Amino acid sequence: MRRAATLAAVLGLAASCASASGGVLPGARAIKVCAAAGPFWPTMTLALQGKTAWVACKTQSRVIRVDAASGKTTRSVRLGGPAIAVAAGFGSIWALDSGGTLYRLNPGKARVTKRIALNVAAAYNIWIGGGSLWVAADQGASVVRVSPQSNRVVARIEAGDGPASMAFDGGTAWVVNHRDTTIDRIDLASNESSLLTTLGGANERAPERMTFARGSLWVTGRGTDLLKVNPATGSVEETIEIGASGIDLVAAGDDLWIPTRSDAVDPTGFPTMNALRRVSASSGAVTTVSRPTARLDVHGLAAAGGAVWIADNRKGRLYRVPAG
Numbered sequence: 001m002r003r004a005a006t007l008a009a010v011l012g013l014a015a016s017c018a019s020a021s022g023g024v025l026p027g028a029r030a031i032k033v034c035a036a037a038g039p040f041w042p043t044m045t046l047a048l049q050g051k052t053a054w055v056a057c058k059t060q061s062r063v064i065r066v067d068a069a070s071g072k073t074t075r076s077v078r079l080g081g082p083a084i085a086v087a088a089g090f091g092s093i094w095a096l097d098s099g100g101t102l103y104r105l106n107p108g109k110a111r112v113t114k115r116i117a118l119n120v121a122a123a124y125n126i127w128i129g130g131g132s133l134w135v136a137a138d139q140g141a142s143v144v145r146v147s148p149q150s151n152r153v154v155a156r157i158e159a160g161d162g163p164a165s166m167a168f169d170g171g172t173a174w175v176v177n178h179r180d181t182t183i184d185r186i187d188l189a190s191n192e193s194s195l196l197t198t199l200g201g202a203n204e205r206a207p208e209r210m211t212f213a214r215g216s217l218w219v220t221g222r223g224t225d226l227l228k229v230n231p232a233t234g235s236v237e238e239t240i241e242i243g244a245s246g247i248d249l250v251a252a253g254d255d256l257w258i259p260t261r262s263d264a265v266d267p268t269g270f271p272t273m274n275a276l277r278r279v280s281a282s283s284g285a286v287t288t289v290s291r292p293t294a295r296l297d298v299h300g301l302a303a304a305g306g307a308v309w310i311a312d313n314r315k316g317r318l319y320r321v322p323a324g
Contacts, residue, residue: 092104157186176210208221257276275291296315
């Protein structure tokens, strides 16, 4: 989460390039959603569940349900504070507000069924793995584990400085920390954490996004290309050139989908995309899928149903990009 500011001077992009529907990403379908990113932009505003998309509308303190086929918003659910993240899992939709309350929603009725006070310093994002929900304490160097059975916090686990993303495989979870550039490993049976590796370059690098795919950890972020990290040893086995840096990444089969920044935008850390790239996890081959014709900020990213979805909550658009 960083300071919001105008990018006009940095980007030099003309808003007139946008189509009549508001879409600026060639080859994608654009759906109108809430234009409610606000300052200190959110990074996980999109969740997919079947044929439904859920979008967190930060400054409106709500989440909306969108029919992915018709593009219509079908319900709106009010939260008690700015909505900064949304996720789907365990038959429910989960939303997080900036005050650190986790909400459990019934997706069919689109209503809150449980409020869970996390009591964390600067709650940040939601991850699902190891049979649990996880939320980072961005200012507390820890992550909290929530049981979907009891709707309670069951563990508070030490992490590095600035936990920013999590990945899971079997009985292990990993946390990447963007300030001290470390990756921690968590034993899910004991909730014990240990340092896996330090990626280095703390003054230049901010590794903010991570996923597990094809037996490896894949990491990117401000000042960081795509890193292939051995999950057992922490060694960087490959560095793949994707541009200046990746804003986010999601895995789908053998493909890693990465919206990337330009050299000009990277130092600012803004989530403004200059290209959507596809990387083969098996070969490392990089393909540029599409480039926006005007400013497009990435506040949410997901892959499902043969498509990649990008939420731009500054402009108020949800983009569906065919993955074939």
